[in-house]
Amino acid sequence: MSLKDRRLAELRSRIPEIPAAAAHARQREGSLLVDVREDEETAAGSPAGALRLPRGFLELRIEDKAPDTARPILLICAGGTRSLFAAEDLKRLGYQDVGSVEGGFSAWKAAGLPVEVPPALDASQRERYRRHLTMPEVGERGQHRLLQSRVALIGAGGLGSPVAMYLAAAGVGRLTLIDDDRVERSNLQRQILHAESRLGQRKVESGRTALLDLNPTIEVVAQDARIEAANVLDLLGGHDVVVDGSDNLPTRYLVNDACLRLGVPVVYGAIFRFEGQVSVFGGGPAAQRPCYRCLFPEPPPAEYAPSCAEAGVLGVLPGVIGTIMAAETVKLLLGLGQPLAGRLLLYDGLRGEFNEIAVPVDPDCASCSGRAGPELRDLAAVCGA
Numbered sequence: 001m002s003l004k005d006r007r008l009a010e011l012r013s014r015i016p017e018i019p020a021a022a023a024h025a026r027q028r029e030g031s032l033l034v035d036v037r038e039d040e041e042t043a044a045g046s047p048a049g050a051l052r053l054p055r056g057f058l059e060l061r062i063e064d065k066a067p068d069t070a071r072p073i074l075l076i077c078a079g080g081t082r083s084l085f086a087a088e089d090l091k092r093l094g095y096q097d098v099g100s101v102e103g104g105f106s107a108w109k110a111a112g113l114p115v116e117v118p119p120a121l122d123a124s125q126r127e128r129y130r131r132h133l134t135m136p137e138v139g140e141r142g143q144h145r146l147l148q149s150r151v152a153l154i155g156a157g158g159l160g161s162p163v164a165m166y167l168a169a170a171g172v173g174r175l176t177l178i179d180d181d182r183v184e185r186s187n188l189q190r191q192i193l194h195a196e197s198r199l200g201q202r203k204v205e206s207g208r209t210a211l212l213d214l215n216p217t218i219e220v221v222a223q224d225a226r227i228e229a230a231n232v233l234d235l236l237g238g239h240d241v242v243v244d245g246s247d248n249l250p251t252r253y254l255v256n257d258a259c260l261r262l263g264v265p266v267v268y269g270a271i272f273r274f275e276g277q278v279s280v281f282g283g284g285p286a287a288q289r290p291c292y293r294c295l296f297p298e299p300p301p302a303e304y305a306p307s308c309a310e311a312g313v314l315g316v317l318p319g320v321i322g323t324i325m326a327a328e329t330v331k332l333l334l335g336l337g338q339p340l341a342g343r344l345l346l347y348d349g350l351r352g353e354f355n356e357i358a359v360p361v362d363p364d365c366a367s368c369s370g371r372a373g374p375e376l377r378d379l380a381a382v383c384g385a
């Protein structure tokens, strides 16, 4: 008996294998059916109503798609082998009721059970995303993934502008803009989402106009709201990545704690005068990526914090930092390269220099070390007078 066969026999002794017809019946009764095949395989057809989550992304994304670990999950692959291994992964994550569809999609089709074909790119999408489609690291599969992705942007200001523009251009399918300000003339020195013709408009509406003008095929959700403990989970839940371009520390701490609870990575950026910084917090496998509080455990006392409104910023600086944030976001969505996690990238605009410092996970971190998860609360503003 080969090692693989021995391993499979061992898995079969512990993971229930469900015949396709019975799996279909259970799906109709509320079990989540997850197709763990690669996108190239599911493009030709997948069980109707199944969640398509290739095995390489299963552990990263399942929690977002199935937060209730008690809900029964059935995994399906091509022939019933990969789904056994995937079932083992889910059990290790804490899912209590995990089964594998016997014979996989071949058996599903042979039983005449309902199949759906995921949408393919149309001609205008092929033209729009041609420079992505020709890159093997993105390709049709990656473009599909971007089109199915949902990103929340906190702040439609200096940092949010370039991030939103590039994500819209790249074809991220749904962008949620969250901001409660109106466009003022003093914003236009750096906030390229907005324009003289939209002065006085809600920033989220002005931003929506600009983004849909650039790419009318995506969805832009305008949330004219200020993030608070009471609404943060509702506003940020259901997104694949959260981009924090907020301009105040209370929001940053709250967003950090909420995203830890949601299991969503945060792309963080900050700017001050001629300097900026970027990093990626949380969202990875538990306790493997530091969070914002690992880096800055507590907000500084008010007298040391610069005044938020009065600290100037060179107009192009949010462009430099924001485009790096957009790049990190796309990398996370596509699972490409090494995210800027565990590292803080520093940019000194006057010297034209980048530096990097390591950000280790803090074993005593008040937010990410606790098993119960952080308590969500509103902090007082910490800008100096």
Ligand SMILES: [Zn+2]
Pocket (backbone or CB within 6 Å): 290, 291, 292, 293, 294, 295, 362, 365, 366, 367, 368, 369
């Ligand atoms: Zn932490």
